């Protein structure tokens with residue numbers, strides 16, 4: 232049940248503060264990923280680059296509703312904004328892209344496959360749907376140990392990922408166990424090039440929630456305020472013991488699947504539709520309209536983000552890449568197995 | 571008093587649950603019902619919060635175990651049959667087996683696979699999956715052949731900080747009995763010489779150890795002494811013990827109940843030929859099941875897997891060479 236100081240604090244916060252907080256992370260993510268994209272295009276990043284352009288509002292809105300050190304957040308490929316909002320140091324993101332040996336994966340995996348499970352942020356594997364049951368396990372274990380309290384576990388996925396068996400198994404299990412799980416689905420209409428019409432035959436992804444016997448809600452994923460408020464409610468419900476929450480954000484990715492892809496499969500009409508609106512400029516305008524901040528404040532946010540991004544990338548670039556000769560080439564943690 | 575292989579597995583879990591609050595068991599029908607084979611019989615009554623029924627969701631079961639391990643637990647996942655672990659394959663090889671490598675966080679989970687053929691079980695309730703899981707970095711794969719090993723190795727598996735695939739043989743569940751459980755045991759990762767010999771070495775594991783022993787006893791009447799090495803743990807492989815035996819005998823036959831293509835026996839032969847070629851007096855031999863799915867009818871099934879009979883043929887040929 233809801234208890235504890237964090238929760239009280241959360242309820243006291245009115246959403247404008249959370250919106251501004253989320254907006255800062257959106258700006259940081261957009262600035263960072265624009266920069267990473269240009270470094271990639273200059274041929275200086277090995278491997279792929281997948282960005283969350285257009286999805287920053289939906290991503291950060293979930294994470295600002297979570298409490299670091301207590302809740303679990305298991306992000307996926309388009310969650311730069313959410314990762315930062317949950318407390319991932321920007322330099323760790325830069326290190327993973329730039330292949331620094333000091334990064335959380337030490338060069339063993341790249342780009343979005345970073346995390347810090349000790350701090351409540353599992354590191355994703357590529358296989359879509361596979362992280363949901365890991366979050367289930369963390370919540371399940373805490374409940375068994377009596378340490379769950381009113382913590383929640385949140386994880387994210389795309390429209391295409393909802394077609395996996397892993398998604399189904401994990402949601403069904405979470406429902407059966409009534410776990411405080413939040414699954415956010417960024418419904419950007421395409422999985423790589425595949426439209427939703429080839430992905431599922433129900434009208435809406437929230438229809439799937441009905442089958443699991445859990446709550447499913449839809450939100451305009453381009454509208455930061457809507458996103459923040461929707462997640463706020465869902466997180467509160469999960470904290471209060473109402474079980475898994477499926478939140479579907481309708482939007483469009485304003486990029487290719489990866490930075491190698493110019494997404495010719497997304498029609499001009501769709502790009503110009505409401506789904507294709509840029510959540511960042513929309514949030515910017517809304518904040519000014521509501522008077523939550525002025526243009527000067529916002530300029531400062533952009534400026535600070537710019538500085539932070541430059542410094543993180545500079546740090547990562549100046550660090551050593553991993554050395555195969557001194558690398559610890561063991562997949563076992565137990566020393567007896569390494570003999 | 572006598573105790574079966576199956577009871578030893580139950581007992582090891584009981585001890586682990588008693589000793590360590592971090593241990594829990596998760597699987598289908600394992601709670602109140604005690605499991606399809608009764609390997610958790612009575613444990614739910616003693617530990618109702620840590621012996622828990624899962625839905626039929628092998629992927630989500632293993633994923634959950636990994637999450638619980640991240641939280642410091644030591645889960646045991648029971649697959650109802652080894653064959654169904656294929657549905658949880660992704661979480662085993664890509665999530666569990668890579669966790670430490672990716673994040674420096676250990677993944678102390680044990681996945682119990684009721685493995686191997688019994689008459690009448692057919693293609694989907696008889697498989698030996700050790701090869702599949704051993705192929706992936708980061709896994710430990712055990713396949714105990716005795717009641718004592720079933721007990722001590724399962725306790726070792728639970729205490730190891732890496733994912734352990736525990737292949738327990740269903741044919742041995744009720745067939746094997748011991749007078750008592752061991753207080754001390756060989757470490758799980760060490761092979762054991764089951765029977766000393768001079769003329770050839772058989773390297774095998776799990777239920778095939780017993781087929782090999784029958785063959786060796788028969789050949790002994792004809793004056794041939796066959797040394798038998800029980801690998802116990804197929805990954806890591808204790809190749810030193812295997813090479814030590816071949817140094818004494820000069821001839822080797824590797825036997826596995828699993829399918830013939832690739833696999834544990836192929837790995838053994840490969841390691842022997844590259845590391846102990848000059849110990850060999852004859853080409854190393856290999857025996858596995860036939861290369862078809864596992865048949866249902868007992869007449870077909872007995873023909874499909876290696877038996878004392880087919881092992882004898884192989885050994886006689888090997889000794890003549």
Ligand SMILES: Cc1ncc(C[n+]2csc(CCOP(=O)(O)OP(=O)(O)O)c2C)c(N)n1
Pocket residue numbers: 308309357358359388389390391392393395417419421422423488
């Ligand atoms: C199980 C699995 N199959 C295939 C892939 C390859 N893949 C990576 S991303 C992607 C598309 C994902 O689409 P969606 O879930 O809608 O997320 P989006 O990329 O649109 O954010 C695919 C097919 C994968 N990562 N995992």
